[in-house]
Amino acid sequence: MTDRYIAFDVETPNYANNRMSAIGITVIDNGTVVQEYYSLVDPEAHFDAFNISLTGITPEMVAGKPAFPALWQEIKPIMESGLLIAHNAPFDLSVLAKCLRDYGIIWQPTVPYACTCQMSRRLLPQLPNHRLNTLCDYLALELDHHHAGSDSRACGEVLLHCLNNGGKIAPFIRTYDLLRVRTLSSRST
Numbered sequence: 001m002t003d004r005y006i007a008f009d010v011e012t013p014n015y016a017n018n019r020m021s022a023i024g025i026t027v028i029d030n031g032t033v034v035q036e037y038y039s040l041v042d043p044e045a046h047f048d049a050f051n052i053s054l055t056g057i058t059p060e061m062v063a064g065k066p067a068f069p070a071l072w073q074e075i076k077p078i079m080e081s082g083l084l085i086a087h088n089a090p091f092d093l094s095v096l097a098k099c100l101r102d103y104g105i106i107w108q109p110t111v112p113y114a115c116t117c118q119m120s121r122r123l124l125p126q127l128p129n130h131r132l133n134t135l136c137d138y139l140a141l142e143l144d145h146h147h148a149g150s151d152s153r154a155c156g157e158v159l160l161h162c163l164n165n166g167g168k169i170a171p172f173i174r175t176y177d178l179l180r181v182r183t184l185s186s187r188s189t
Contacts, residue, residue, distance in 0.1 A: 003029065003030045003031070004027070004028065004029045004030075004081060004082030004083070005027070005028040005029075005082050005083050005084075005085045005114075005156065005159060006025060006026075006027055006028075006078060006079055006081065006082045006083065006084050006085060007025070007026040007027075007028065007085040007086065007116075007152050007153070007155040007156035007159060008023065008024065008025045008026070008079070008084065008085070008086055008092060008152050008155075009023070009024045009086060009087070009092060009148045009149075009151035009152040009155060010022065010023050010024075010092050010095045010096065010148060011023075011051075011054075011055040011057060011146060011147075011148050012043070012051060012095060013043045013045055013046065013047040013048070013051050013057070013059075013062075014043075014045060014046055014047060014048040014051055015048055015050070015051075016045070017091070017094065017095055017098070018045075018095065018098035018099070018102060019041075019043035019044065019045045019068070019095075019098075019099060019102075020041045020043060020068060020071075020095060020096075020099060021040065021041055021043050021047070021051070021055065021057045021062055022038070022039065022040050022041060022055065022057055022147075022148040022149075023037075023038070023039055023041060023071070023075065023148050024036075024037065024038045024147070024148030024149035024150070024151060024152035024153070025037040025038075025075060025078055025079070025152055026152040026153045026155070026156040027078060027081070027082065028082075028156050028159065028160065029082070031160065031163070031164070033153070033156060033157075035078070036149065036152075036153060037075065037078060037149075038148060038149030038152075039065070039066065039071060039074075039075075040057065040061055040062050040065040041062065041065055041066060041067065041068060041071055042062045042063070042064070042065045042066065042067045043062065043067075043068075044067050044068075047059050054146050055146045055147070056146070056147075068099045068103055068105075069103050069105060072099075072100075072103075072105055076107070080107075080108075083112060083113065083114060083169070083173070084111055084112070084113040084114075084176075085113065085114050085115075085116060085155060085156065085159050086113065086115060086116070086155060087115065087116045087117050087132045087135075087151070087154075087155045087158065088115065088117045088132075089113050089114070089115035089116075089117070089118075089174075089176075090115070090176070090182075090183055093111070093113060093176045093178075093183075094181050094182075096178070097176070097177075097178040097179075097181045098181060100178060101178075101179070101181070107178065108178065109177065109178060109179050110175050110176060110177050110178060110179075110184065111175070111176050111178060112173055112174070112175055112176075113173070113174060113175075113176050114159075114169055114172040114173050114174070115172065115174070116135075116155050116158045116159050116162070117130050117132075118172055119158075119159070119162045119167060119169075119172050120135055120158060120162065122167075122172075123162050123165070123166075123167045124138070124162075132145065132151060132154055132155065132158070133145045135154075135158050136154050136158075139157070139158065139161055141154050141157050141158070142154070174186075
């Protein structure tokens with residue numbers, strides 16, 4: 001089993017959730033954060049007022065930023081260098097899968113991942129909910145919620161908390177089908 005984890009988070013410009021307006025990546029290697037990456041992304045799509053209000057990202061902010069295909073060339077080596085981790089991972093993976101699909105980028109048909117929301121539900125059952133901001137409050141972690149860089153860092157720190165307190169990653173590893181945009185059932189893997 002790997003000791004390298006790629007915690008990532010995406011923000012989206014609209015309700016379709018098929019484009020990114022930002023991505024944050026936090027790389028954890030042998031229990032330590034070793035790399036952080038953040039970029040705004042030109043989604044080449046319209047922005048909904050709700051998403052602007054939630055993320056603070058406007059069309060003007062992404063003007064001139066890389067679109068997903070250029071960004072992918074930069075982040076692909078990072079994304080395939082360890083086990084993907086996200087908080088509410090099926091959402092972030094679905095956005096990634098839709099971007100890959102819609103831009104005609106072939107990566108791999110499936111990818112293993114683990115979800116810190118699922119881990120925290122099992123390992124911190126006493127909490128009223130397992131939203132990222134609730135976990136960060138409980139664990140006294142810094143969080144600028146709905147900023148992809150901050151969210152990816154917080155996700156990585158939640159993972160480290162779970163692992164450092166006796167949690168094991170293996171029971172939480174699932175397989176995401178990037179072509180069908182869904183988690184495979186354990187019978188399918």
